[in-house]
Each structure stands twice: as structure tokens, then as C-alpha cells.
Amino acid sequence: MAFSLFGIGKNNSDSTKNKVVEVKLDQIIPNRYQPRKVFDQDGIRELAQTIDEHGLLQPIVLREYEPAKYEIIAGERRYRAMKLLKWEKAPAIIEKMSDQETASLALIENLQRSQLSSVEEAQAYRQLMDLNHLTQSQLAKGMGKSQSFVANKLRLLRLITPVQTAILDHRISERHGRALLDLDEKQQRDMLMRIVNERLTVRQTEDEVARLLGRPLPSEIAELKAAAKRKELASLESHPEEVPAAPEETTPAKKTAPKRKAVKKPKNNKAKQVNDARLALNTIKKSIKMATTNGFEIRTQEKDSGDAYQLTIEIPKKQ
Known part of the structure; x- marks a missing residue:
């Protein structure tokens, strides 16, 4: 330094x-x-x-x-x-x-x-x-x-004094404090009492804050993501042939096997569609990560409905 x-x-x-x-x-x-x-x-x-x-x-x-x-x-x-x-x-x-x-x-x-x-x-x-x-x-x-x-450290100064004091005294953690940043003064004060008296974990605190603000619960979002991941892994394990293989050079012998091509074509297309959707989703996530790295506060909610990925992006006007 x-x-x-x-x-x-x-x-x-x-x-x-x-x-x-x-x-x-x-x-x-x-x-x-x-x-x-x-x-x-x-x-x-x-x-x-x-x-x-x-x-x-x-x-x-x-x-x-x-x-x-x-x-x-x-x-x-x-x-x-x-x-x-x-x-x-x-x-x-x-x-x-x-x-x-x-x-x-x-x-x-x-x-x-x-x-x-x-x-x-x-x-x-x-x-x-x-x-x-x-x-x-x-x-x-x-x-x-x-x-x-x-920028993230300085955001803690937006917390009311009792919450800052509770962090100083190690009665609550920094992550508890960050969960309260979107609440008004009264809500912060009330939630601080609940965290201390009920010994709420960070995830429980995040859920209670989400209920107050009418937002989806982080625990439910995390469970949906975990369930979607398990479903995807189970699908890949039960249908390993759907995982796209590395491209191979075409030989004369393979050209004379139309039946084999007819069987593979829909499977490869299905895998390609899955990959295209994930590629698009990951590209958006990278853009969000780049914005947060530059100091912007961005909240996202992700859901896998089975047929599509739903990604909700919220950017507060006051940064």
C-alpha cells in the first residue's frame, strides 16, 4: 500500500x-x-x-x-x-x-x-x-x-446505527447486515431484534426480509436451482447418448449408412438446443457479473420452468 x-x-x-x-x-x-x-x-x-x-x-x-x-x-x-x-x-x-x-x-x-x-x-x-x-x-x-x-464495504454505512453496533459487537455477522440493506429504518430495527432473539441464520434472515418486501424467498430459489440441476444430471445419466460428441471426419463408409444418420440427427439437435439455451443464459450472467464487478448493485432471480429458463433482473436506480 x-x-x-x-x-x-x-x-x-x-x-x-x-x-x-x-x-x-x-x-x-x-x-x-x-x-x-x-x-x-x-x-x-x-x-x-x-x-x-x-x-x-x-x-x-x-x-x-x-x-x-x-x-x-x-x-x-x-x-x-x-x-x-x-x-x-x-x-x-x-x-x-x-x-x-x-x-x-x-x-x-x-x-x-x-x-x-x-x-x-x-x-x-x-x-x-x-x-x-x-x-x-x-x-x-x-x-x-x-x-x-x-463500494460493497461502504454500503454497510447505510445500515442504521444499532445494526452497525451489533456487527461491531459480533452479535450479528456482516452477511446478516447486508441482508437488511433494502429495509427502511423501522424494518431494520425490528429485524435486528428478531435475528438476536430468535438466533436467525443468514439464510433465515434473507427469507424473512424477502417476505417483508414481497419477493421470492432465496431458500426456495436455491431449492429450485438445486432441483433443476439434479434433474439435468439425472437426464444426462439416463440418456448418455444425448451428450454431443466431438465432431468426426466424414468417411465414405459413413456416407453409406443413412439409417445411422437418421437416428442421430434428432438427438444431436436436441442436445444442441439445450446447449444453445445454456450458452445464452451464461452470456447474460457474465454481463451481469461484469456490471457488479464495476460497482453496480444488481439483483437477479432465476427459475427453470422445464421448457424455458426465466431470469429476472432488477437494477435499483439509486446506486
């Missing part, structure tokens, strides 16, 4: 970066733009034990925002571990940075090193975009991500 995209650290000399000093812990405050909202206390205790046994292998990075007062740029978990160990001073590197640079570097450092929750990651992306006036495309390029990945 290239920090230069955000203009960080360009004016800092190597001598400044490598100089380690001792700073009193009571002169240090956490970073205001720390994206992590929940710290694993067991993890902090384990880190403290490691530091106690082996020492601090990497100094924390600070900036002096007021005389003799310092703000953490990178290393808040190490700072918390040192406080737990009741250290008086912390080995640190002092950097000269603006508020924007401090905030951006803190966000990037956490995105690189910490396993942030999906909501924390989305909030960090939004803050980086706002601080540095970046588009989704520019941010994705700077972070080494696809634009669709960043």
Missing part, C-alpha cells in the same frame, strides 16, 4: 524517522481518528505478556500536537499494553505531521495491521475519502483493492 497517495511523510527525513526517544505515558493520548472502536482485551493482555518477556520490538509513532503533549499515530495496542504493564515511559518515534496526515496514517496503519470489523473498515474508508478528497476508484487503487470491494 502506497502512503504517497495521501501525501504522508513526504517532508520527513530519515534521521527523524529513525530517532527513538522516551516519552512519558501520561503525556500521550490516543489518536482521534482511531478506526478500531472495540479492542480485544484478551489480545491486549497477550501482547502485554509478550512485551514483558521480550521487550517492545517496535516503538510507537507519535506527533507533538502541543508542547510536551503527544498523540498516537501508530501503535495504540502497544500503548495500551504498556499501560497495563504500568510502564512510566514508552519508546517512541516523533513525527511532524498535520492533522490530515496524522488521521490518514492512523487509518491506513490500522487497515494494514489490524483485523478490523467490516463496519470499522467501511468507516475507515469513508474517513480516508473525506480527509483526502478521494473518489472510490482512487481510494481502491491506493489501497490495492477493487472498486467493487470498496
Whole structure:
């Protein structure tokens, strides 16, 4: 990940970066733009034990925002571990940075090193975009991500605060949250209570949301697809001669066997029709996949009626 995209650290000399000093812990405050909202206390205790046994292998990075007062740029978990160990001073590197640079570097450092929750990651992306006036495309390029990945994370910020908090607290999963994106605020609140109280799975949640919105149930769609696949496989197993074979060169001997040609012709035509239908369906699906990769939200419903494939495509006007 290239920090230069955000203009960080360009004016800092190597001598400044490598100089380690001792700073009193009571002169240090956490970073205001720390994206992590929940710290694993067991993890902090384990880190403290490691530091106690082996020492601090990497100094924390600070900036002096007021005389003799310092703000953490990178290393808040190490700072918390040192406080737990009741250290008086912390080995640190002092950097000269603006508020924007401090905030951006803190966000990037956490995105690189910490396993942030999906909501924390989305909030960090939004803050980086706002601080540095970046588009989704520019941010994705700077972070080494696809634009669709960043767009999908940012969509989580459309969830109401209680749902985001539930994801942060690991009471529900990111996939639970994504299932609620099409609901209004009241519906999200009510469905969150049901997920927690009834311990709904992701698929059960998706079905309940579909019922609220009057849509086909995802579980039923999945079962129809599975049944169609089983039917297709059973048909191929019971009629293996219908699978089209590789084309063969015509020989004089084969030309004199009209009966054999008459038997094969309808079977080959039937297989060709099946293949043509699947080819058309797969071509449409590839186009949909290409659109979603470029950041568009597209919902599809697929059904095999036996005689035809039915594919319903829904593209919300507000992306």
C-alpha cells in the first residue's frame, strides 16, 4: 500500500524517522481518528505478556500536537499494553505531521495491521475519502483493492446505527447486515431484534426480509436451482447418448449408412438446443457479473420452468 497517495511523510527525513526517544505515558493520548472502536482485551493482555518477556520490538509513532503533549499515530495496542504493564515511559518515534496526515496514517496503519470489523473498515474508508478528497476508484487503487470491494464495504454505512453496533459487537455477522440493506429504518430495527432473539441464520434472515418486501424467498430459489440441476444430471445419466460428441471426419463408409444418420440427427439437435439455451443464459450472467464487478448493485432471480429458463433482473436506480 502506497502512503504517497495521501501525501504522508513526504517532508520527513530519515534521521527523524529513525530517532527513538522516551516519552512519558501520561503525556500521550490516543489518536482521534482511531478506526478500531472495540479492542480485544484478551489480545491486549497477550501482547502485554509478550512485551514483558521480550521487550517492545517496535516503538510507537507519535506527533507533538502541543508542547510536551503527544498523540498516537501508530501503535495504540502497544500503548495500551504498556499501560497495563504500568510502564512510566514508552519508546517512541516523533513525527511532524498535520492533522490530515496524522488521521490518514492512523487509518491506513490500522487497515494494514489490524483485523478490523467490516463496519470499522467501511468507516475507515469513508474517513480516508473525506480527509483526502478521494473518489472510490482512487481510494481502491491506493489501497490495492477493487472498486467493487470498496463500494460493497461502504454500503454497510447505510445500515442504521444499532445494526452497525451489533456487527461491531459480533452479535450479528456482516452477511446478516447486508441482508437488511433494502429495509427502511423501522424494518431494520425490528429485524435486528428478531435475528438476536430468535438466533436467525443468514439464510433465515434473507427469507424473512424477502417476505417483508414481497419477493421470492432465496431458500426456495436455491431449492429450485438445486432441483433443476439434479434433474439435468439425472437426464444426462439416463440418456448418455444425448451428450454431443466431438465432431468426426466424414468417411465414405459413413456416407453409406443413412439409417445411422437418421437416428442421430434428432438427438444431436436436441442436445444442441439445450446447449444453445445454456450458452445464452451464461452470456447474460457474465454481463451481469461484469456490471457488479464495476460497482453496480444488481439483483437477479432465476427459475427453470422445464421448457424455458426465466431470469429476472432488477437494477435499483439509486446506486
